[in-house]
Amino acid sequence: MLKNSGGGVLASLTYSMYRNARLAFSLVASLLNRLVEHSEKVFALVNLPHSAGARSLLVTATSLLLLMANGCTKQDPYSPPDLFYYFASYKVGKNPTTITTTDVNQDGYTDLVTTNMGSNTLSILLGNGDGTFGDQIELNVCKEPRSLALGLFNSDPFPDVVLACSGADEVAVLFGRADGKFQEGTRYPVHRTPIAIAIDDLNGDQVLDLVVALRNDKIKVFLGTGTGEFTHGAQYEYGDTPTSVALADLDGDGKIDLAVTNGGPMLNAVSIWMGNGNGTFRPPTDYKTGKRPLGVSFADFNHDRIRDLLVINGVQDSFTTFLGVGNGTFKPGHDSGADAGPNFGLARDFNGDRRTDVAIVNLQSSDLSILFGRDDGTFEYPPRNYRTKPGPFALASFRVTTKEDEEPGLVTADNGNGSVSIFLHRGLKAASAPVAPPP
Incomplete structure (x- = not known):
């Protein structure tokens, strides 16, 4: 004060x-x-x-x-932002927890897909390419779908979806169709509450596989067959309440490695599991994070062409960046600030300076924060904050194309409002809406 x-x-x-x-x-x-x-x-x-x-x-x-x-003079803390502006909101199912962008129906435009835990549904919003979307197509899927991943699991060109169904203790596969909807596939039982899911080719057979984080401190692997079916792979018991997973080749050996955040009170760390190239992983190395890490993703924060780590710390109102060495190890983490209750983050170049920035949705303060990167793993402060609808839980990016330009857009999954909110970049020549909070 x-x-x-x-x-x-x-x-x-x-x-x-x-x-x-x-x-x-x-x-x-x-x-x-x-x-x-x-x-x-x-x-x-x-x-x-x-x-x-x-x-x-x-x-x-x-x-x-x-x-x-x-x-x-009195200044509204939300008035300075000039990079993005609130554009529109669209209704989805109850309590959306994950949002992903992809071209579901292969018409050349980016579409939105959300998991809705409160209504046990999946919402698909087909894009028009200009930042607007059609009304949701809502599908009943499974009990409490918490997270999802999209990929090509069979031989057709339409993206398929795999769901972590927390309330049913199962993983559900749905197959994409030309109309943008999904049809029921196979369900795979897991032991207790799948929380997060990631996909990549873990054994070098050019077929996507699955890694699922389970609440009972287990990591489960499913190996793809190329037909849309999966077989049970390795299972690991380790950590303390895994909350998110991410896959990438961290040491350049052509084998996919695994990062897992452990959100329980005993560990508070991100664990790095180096892949063997056959669907299995070596014992992990832990890196200390802030309290209750909720999300992990990869980016290059210092322009050295080596993957770094971004971890969101839910209790501590911060995020941690770890600079990669190139051999699968990381330097000690650097903490930076977020607003109240950060829940999900992603890394992109939002202002066109060729440096990697960070966008974070903050569940408790109901806003979106963007911090500009300094190209060394640290970020400018204070952030640019944008009001969202209540309870932004997840975040995704997409590209908006007009006749004159192409710029990034951001979309939040608003858990407390049953909606998704679109934020467009002010670089779009067609964009003229004033900076304003969502109604």
């Missing part, structure tokens, strides 16, 4: 990302002293979480950005 010498409140600032009280103090002091010269004394009261080791800090400064010659 910022006050003038007369006791009037000038502005309020929340800075929850840092666990280190001195770091928060340093940031606020720097901002107050360097931005705008002013003769009046200004006080900043910085409220910190209990874990920071201090309840508040008092900063005295002689300048403040918000002070003007005739008084002070």
Whole structure:
């Protein structure tokens, strides 16, 4: 909270990302002293979480950005963003938990697919190529579909879907059709609550395989046959409540490796499992993350053409980046800030500077944060925040094409609202809507 010498409140600032009280103090002091010269004394009261080791800090400064010659101005924390703008929302099933973008019906336009845990359904929204989508096609699938992955599991050109059905203790495969719908395939029982799922070719046979994270501290492999069917593969018992999985070749040996976040209170780490090239993995190496890591993905944050790690820390209001060495190992992680309750993140170049940025949806604060990368695994702060509908749970990106341009778009899965929300890039020449929060 910022006050003038007369006791009037000038502005309020929340800075929850840092666990280190001195770091928060340093940031606020720097901002107050360097931005705008002013003769009046200004006080900043910085409220910190209990874990920071201090309840508040008092900063005295002689300048403040918000002070003007005739008084002070109030600034909406959501008004500065100029990179994306809210465009539209579309209804999906109840409590969407995952969103994926792909061309479902092979018409050349990106479509949206969501899992809806509250209604036991899958929603498909067919795209028009300009950032707009048709009304949902809602399909009954299985009990509590929590996550999904899309790929070509059989010989036709239409993407198929595999679901982690948490409430049914099974993995369900659905086959894509030309009309954008999916038809029932085979269901595979697993032991207790599948949480996350990822696909890749684990054994080098040019056929997609599955890795499923189970709540009872197990990782299960299914090997694809190329016909849309899967056979049971290896199973590993390790970790502490796995929450997400990701697959990639981390050391350049042509074998797919595995990253798993462990969100339980005992471990709080991301585990790296190096692949053997036959559908099995070697014992993992753990890297410490923030509290309750919820999501993991790969990106190149420092332009060295080596895969790095992005981990979202749900309890700590932060995310951690790990720079890859190139042999499957990683340097110690670097924590950066998010808003309240980060739940999902992805890495892309959003501002066209050829540096990898990060976008995160924050479940508790109901907003979308974008942080610009510095090309060294760290990010500019503060982020650009965009209001979303209640409870953004997941996030995906897509490309929007007009006659004049092509730019990225973002879409959030709004768990508290049963909707998906579209944010378009301001670089689109056809885009003229003002910056505004979702209605």
